[in-house]
Amino acid sequence: MKKYVDMYVSSSIFHSENQIDEILHIISELGYAIICISFNKGFSDFFEKIKRKSEDFGLEVYRRMNLLPKNVQELKAKLRQIRRKFEIISVKCVDKKICVAAARDRRVDTLNFPTLESLKNFTESTANLAAEGDTAIEICFKTFLNVRGIRRARLITESRKAAKIALKKGIKIVIDSGAENIFEMRGPQELCSLGYLLDLPEEYIDLTVSEIPFNIIKTNLSKLSASFVLPGVEIVDVEEKNWSKKRETDT
Amino acid sequence: MVKEERNRYIVFKIYSNSDVSKEDLAKDIWRTLLAMYGEYGASKTNFWLIEYDKNTKKGIIRCTHTTVNMMRTVLAFTTKIAETPVIIKTLGISGTIKAAKEKFY
Numbered sequence: 001m002k003k004y005v006d007m008y009v010s011s012s013i014f015h016s017e018n019q020i021d022e023i024l025h026i027i028s029e030l031g032y033a034i035i036c037i038s039f040n041k042g043f044s045d046f047f048e049k050i051k052r053k054s055e056d057f058g059l060e061v062y063r064r065m066n067l068l069p070k071n072v073q074e075l076k077a078k079l080r081q082i083r084r085k086f087e088i089i090s091v092k093c094v095d096k097k098i099c100v101a102a103a104r105d106r107r108v109d110t111l112n113f114p115t116l117e118s119l120k121n122f123t124e125s126t127a128n129l130a131a132e133g134d135t136a137i138e139i140c141f142k143t144f145l146n147v148r149g150i151r152r153a154r155l156i157t158e159s160r161k162a163a164k165i166a167l168k169k170g171i172k173i174v175i176d177s178g179a180e181n182i183f184e185m186r187g188p189q190e191l192c193s194l195g196y197l198l199d200l201p202e203e204y205i206d207l208t209v210s211e212i213p214f215n216i217i218k219t220n221l222s223k224l225s226a227s228f229v230l231p232g233v234e235i236v237d238v239e240e241k242n243w244s245k246k247r248e249t250d251t
Numbered sequence: 252m253v254k255e256e257r258n259r260y261i262v263f264k265i266y267s268n269s270d271v272s273k274e275d276l277a278k279d280i281w282r283t284l285l286a287m288y289g290e291y292g293a294s295k296t297n298f299w300l301i302e303y304d305k306n307t308k309k310g311i312i313r314c315t316h317t318t319v320n321m322m323r324t325v326l327a328f329t330t331k332i333a334e335t336p337v338i339i340k341t342l343g344i345s346g347t348i349k350a351a352k353e354k355f356y
Contacts, residue, residue: 026266030340145330148286183266183336190327190341196320 002206003033004188005213007088007110008064008140008176010038013185014046020053023182028057030187034217036064036088062087062217066112068094072101079107087220090138096121103130109216110138110174116151119158127169136216137166139208140178141186141194156197163198173200174216175208257316260301260345262355263326265308266338273303275333276310283329288321296321301348309342311351319344 006027014020014037027035037047047063054061065086069075075091075098083089090110093099099121102108111130113119122137130137139159147155166173175194179185188209195205222228227235265271277300284293296318303310314322326339345351 026338029266030338141327145328181336183330183338185338186327187338187340189323190339193320193324193327197324 002210003214004031004210005034005036005217006032006176006179006185006188006191006209007036007174007213007216008038008066008090008112008138008178009035009185010178010180011040011043011046012180013182014050017046017049020050024050024054024057024059026182027185028059030185032059032188034060034062034214036062036217038064038066039086064088064090066090066092067102068092069098072097075101075105079105083107084224087217087224092118093121094118099126100129103127103135104133105135106133108133108135109220110136112138112140113159113162114140114143116147116155116158119155119162122162122165124165124169127165127171130166130171131169136172136174136212137162138174138176139163139194139198140176141191142178142180142184144194145184160198163200167200167204172212172216173204173208174213176213256297257346258297258313259316259319260348260351261312261314261319261322261326262342262345262351263310263312264340264342265310265332266340267308267332267335269335270305271303271308271332271335271337272305273300273310276300276303279332280312280325280329284322284325287325287328292321298322307356309356311348311356 014023051061063086065082067075067078067089069078088109089107090112091098091102091108092112092114093102094114099111102111103126113122144152144155163173175191177185177191191209192205195208229235280300284296284298296314299313301311301313312322323341326341329337329339331337343355345354
């Protein structure tokens with residue numbers, strides 16, 4: 001069965017411990033199997049509680065970090081510090097230089113464009129780098145909910161242009177809610193409706209909320225495991241080693 | 252002969268902290284529809300709020316088969332009903348009201 005993923009839910013949707021159950025219930029009713037919660041300072045203990053309770057609702061919960069660095073050096077330093085601590089790392093591309101550096105860096109999972117102006121940083125040349133670095137672009141539903149009229153129309157136009165470039169260059173697109181409160185969340189099918197507005201191919205739209213984010217998380221989980229060395233190289237279990245030795249002697 | 256315009260019935264559920272009336276719901280869906288697609292676009296949808304149950308918070312809207320995705324977008328972009336923040340979740344789509352009720356209501 002297909003697993004739907006909301007790759008960006010802010011920790012602020014869980015305002016208090018009493019509401020964790022209620023919010024997780026709504027998220028699972030909306031149809032999600034996996035969510036990634038963006039992290040703040042001091043959220044660690046609270047996150048563990050959410051993770052424990054999420055199992056009762058059949059939900060998988062992962063950690064996500066949004067980076068908003070001042071310059072490229074800060075971006076690199078932050079990535080070095082935190083890459084092995086979070087399943088998903090996203091960079092808010094409000095600056096052209098940061099956008100280029102993030103697109104090139106394989107440690108970055110997604111490029112996030114929080115404003116209409118920031119979308120102009122995603123050009124064909126940035127897209128080429130993102131394609132090489134296997135970095136996806138992220139489209140947040142919340143960005144569209146928070147604007148009206150002309151600004152929303154322009155945001156749709158610019159996002160459509162970015163999506164067209166991404167498809168042309170073979171860059172993965174992820175659609176998520178980016179919700180900061182529970183009423184900014186939408187079900188997977190509702191997130192897909194944004195894909196129709198952006199003229200994404202019909203067969204691709206469903207993947208942006210299921211297979212694509214799921215594969216990003218799966219790859220990162222295997223990279224974060226203790227046995228991972230390089231892509232395709234893993235430390236094999238000692239027991240398994242003995243078994244293969246025994247098989248060799250048998251033959 | 253196949254009819255050119257066929258109706259579709261979208262069953263939805265509302266998540267909100269307070270009750271929402273059918274009139275307010277219809278008014279705010281119309282408002283979002285007009286804001287997103289204009290009067291011409293809205294005229295193509297043949298939209299109508301067929302029914303809404305306050306207790307279960309489930310309802311059915313009608314649209315044409317060619318405008319199902321438009322109406323899904325409209326439901327997704329409806330953020331408030333009478334100033335109450337809401338999430339509208341599509342439960343399913345059917346070709347007849349009877350089937351819509353049996354399968355999803």
